Amino acid sequence: MAVCLDENCEGWRIMVGNNPRSTARIAGHPIHPMLVPFPIACFVGTLLTDLAYWRTAEMMWADFSAWLVTVGVIMGCLAAIAGLIDFLANPLIRAQPPAWPHVLGNLLALALSIINMLVHTRDAWTSIVPTGLILSAVVVLILIFTGWLGWSMVYRHHVGVAD
């Protein structure tokens, strides 16, 4: 429950029960957690369809992979922008123990995914085997780690939570 203590609401932060506040939000709802499911689902999907192509050499799976990794990169960039705004605008968020590894890990995953997207523009077999498949797997491993940290930020450290 947020209540303004003074005319300019300078006491806002204190009154949200010490919950670090999100800056990029819509109607009080932080944007970053709304967007992150898209790149996570897309990059996990890319790994699955990469594996399917590797085992079958059926081009349909490679086409799926190319769409998934591309949409993942686009949505990942949007999620990164919202996340970076929260991270840079509020020192209380930067002060959370999981914050730095979460940010650096996800930026690395996004950079690798951009390279992976370009690898997936090649034609047929080498669009996936072996470079694309390896990159997709590395990105998913990073996301398990950074995703865990992200969930800690919300569920344990109450970042952006409005109670």
Next chain:
Amino acid sequence: MRVESSIRQTGRIAVSVLIGTAAITLAACSGNDPDPGRQIGPNPNLPEPIQYFFPPMHLASVVGWKNDEKPTVAQGLQIQAFAHGLQHPRSLYVLPNGDVLVVESKAPGGEPIKRPKDLVMGWIESWVTSGGDSGPSNRVTLLRDADGDGKPELTSVFLDHLRSPFGVALVGSDLYVANTDSIVRYPYNTGETKITAPGTPLTALPGGPIDHHWTKSLVASPDGSLLYVGVGSNSNVAENGIEAEKNRAAIWQVDRATGRSRIFAGGLRNPNGLSWEPQTGALWAVINERDELGPNLVPDYLTSVKDGGFYGWPYSYYGQHLDPRVMPQRPDLVAKAIVPDYALSSHVAPLGLAFYTANSLPEAYRGGAFVGEHGSWNRTRFNGYKVVFVPFSGGHPSGVATDVVTDFLDKDNKARGRPVSLAVDKTGALLIADDVGNTVWRVTSAGQ
């Protein structure tokens, strides 16, 4: 509609991301494309394949020909426009009475978008379509220059409402037109300037919905009993699945009496300019080889085509050089892949071939082959965009290709035109279809 526009929007976003990153990648690895000169002739230098993060797409933007501009010709020759203002002229055929048929043709369109890459490449290619292409195409225009002065007295729409036509062949009074999806026969009497009779389909050819290489080159056997048709592949290197390549990347032999067909030769990615070599009577063609393996891979080539021959695509190139992008491989086919006769260097995109058997051009050109090179998109420094001459002796290439008609690109590397098919008219002049300059050029001996 909404879905389409949002797909297009997604495409635009993808484009900016891709181009931004591609620029970084390119800056790192393109440098100067080495000189393609070592790739002309029977034993081309073949470097190791390069796998790009994003292939170099370097297309010449179109400026067209200004009033009195024309291509440059080799010494001893001169060039004039035979006809201007055509609609994407792609191929030429000279009738026995000297009338010239100009096949004006456009890509069938509707190639499905299977990957984000198709969106991006289609978008970049849309910057460089031919100048002034709003008018009607997919027709054959007849040009009559009865007095042979290089200025047609009569222009007539000979056949209209065709489906992306390319090849034409006349046997007796049967005129065959190869649309992208079928060979159609029309009755023709000498001197006619327009055919109104409906065509009779002879044989269906592989067409859409993908129809990636859509030009169907056509030539009749010397005795007139058979037709040979060039059918290009449905992809760069089978990335649309090998099932999409059924009966493609091949030269078909079609029985003229029944329409029955068989594969005459396979593994030819995009064969065009089917022609009979005058000394040996062998079938020759120019072939567009695969892209995206580097600025100097794979050299396009000029080759004799052997009955039952397999030339590698998509599994290998120049014999047994395996393409890493093709899976599953076919060692049985690779083992018998024939090394082509004569490399023209990489990405020149040969689409026209004409053996010179007339005698009005200088002596040096007699018996050899002219090749129309439409020009590269897949290397940083342009290659092709010219007509070259390959000397022949004893039925085989006998020397280095020389430039005959050049400067289709201007000084700023913008395309004034691009050569496609070639033909020799009844006076012995060389005709060149220029589909970007919308012109047919006529090359004669200087001083004629």
